[in-house]
Amino acid sequence: MSERHIGQTLGKYRIDELIGSGGFAWVYKAFDPELEIHVALKVLKPQFAGDETFEQRFRREAATAAKLRHPNIIKIYSVGRDGDAVYFAMDYYPSGLAERLEVSNVLPEEFVIRVGVDVAQALGYAHREGVIHRDIKVDNILFDAHGNAVVADFGIARALSGYTGQTGTNMVVGTPQYFAPEQARAKPLDGRADIYSLGVTLYRAATGRLPFEGDDWYEIARQHVEEPPPTPRSINPDISPGFEAAILHCMQKSADDRPATGELLAQELVALLPATLETSAY
Numbered sequence: 001m002s003e004r005h006i007g008q009t010l011g012k013y014r015i016d017e018l019i020g021s022g023g024f025a026w027v028y029k030a031f032d033p034e035l036e037i038h039v040a041l042k043v044l045k046p047q048f049a050g051d052e053t054f055e056q057r058f059r060r061e062a063a064t065a066a067k068l069r070h071p072n073i074i075k076i077y078s079v080g081r082d083g084d085a086v087y088f089a090m091d092y093y094p095s096g097l098a099e100r101l102e103v104s105n106v107l108p109e110e111f112v113i114r115v116g117v118d119v120a121q122a123l124g125y126a127h128r129e130g131v132i133h134r135d136i137k138v139d140n141i142l143f144d145a146h147g148n149a150v151v152a153d154f155g156i157a158r159a160l161s162g163y164t165g166q167t168g169t170n171m172v173v174g175t176p177q178y179f180a181p182e183q184a185r186a187k188p189l190d191g192r193a194d195i196y197s198l199g200v201t202l203y204r205a206a207t208g209r210l211p212f213e214g215d216d217w218y219e220i221a222r223q224h225v226e227e228p229p230p231t232p233r234s235i236n237p238d239i240s241p242g243f244e245a246a247i248l249h250c251m252q253k254s255a256d257d258r259p260a261t262g263e264l265l266a267q268e269l270v271a272l273l274p275a276t277l278e279t280s281a282y
Helices: 052-066 097-103 109-128 156-160 191-207 217-226 241-250 262-270
Strands: 013-021 025-032 037-044 076-082 085-091 141-143 149-151
Touching: 013 037, 037 052, 052 076, 052 085, 052 156, 097 141, 097 191, 109 149, 109 191, 109 241, 109 262, 191 241, 191 262, 241 262
Parallel strands: none
Antiparallel strands: 013 025, 025 037, 037 085, 076 085, 141 149
C-alpha cells in the first residue's frame, strides 16, 4: 500500500521514495517544483484518511504546528488533501539522532549536550506558544545541514490523543519507553512531560540504553511511575557527574522537581559545555 504513491503527485508535490512509516502515516521524500526543494511528505494511511473525525484533528494540529517558527522546530509548508490522500509537507532532513545511534550506540557527551540544548530551546518556545509535543524521542530529533538538532512531529500526538478508531478503543499516545510518569498514568500534561521525555532521550544517547524496558507497554509505564532509573554513570562511567545530574533532573517522578521550562534546562546544559565553546546562540 505504501508504494502506491511513489511516482505520483499529491497536490504540487512529486513523490520520489518512501523514507519512513509509522502507526498512522507514511513519510515520503518528495519534490516541490515551485520552490525547487525536496520536502518530507507525511501521508495518512487510508484507514485514518477515511475517518473524517481523525482527518479534522490531524489537519487542525498540523496547522497549529505550522505556526511554530523556531530554528530548532521543523518547518511545515502546507496541509492538504488530494483525492483520498491527506498529507502535510515539511522540511526534509535526511538524518537524525536515531541514525547516529545506529552508527554508534553511545554518542560523545558534548554532542549529546548540544542536542539537548537545541531541543530544550525548541520546547521552551513551543510551550510558550501553548503546544506540548507529547512524543519527544530519538526518532523525532533530526539534524539540519549545519548539524543543529530540529524537532519533528509537533502536534501529531495531540491529534491522536483521545481518538477512538474503528476498533472502538483509544489509541496509545506517545512512546512508552519515553513516557513521563503523568503520561503513563493518563494524567493531564504540561510542558514538563516533554522535559522528562527529553531526559530519557539524553539518557539513551549518552548510555546506549533506555532507562526502562519490558515485555509490554504496561510494564514499562509502571517503571516510569514507580522505579528510579539506573544512574547513567552506572552504565557509562565516562559521563560527567554534572551531565548525569542534569539528565536525572529531567527525569524526576514529580513534574514539580524537573526544570520548569525548556529555557531553564537549556541554561543548565550550556553550563556543562567548555567555556570556549559556549556561544550567544544559547
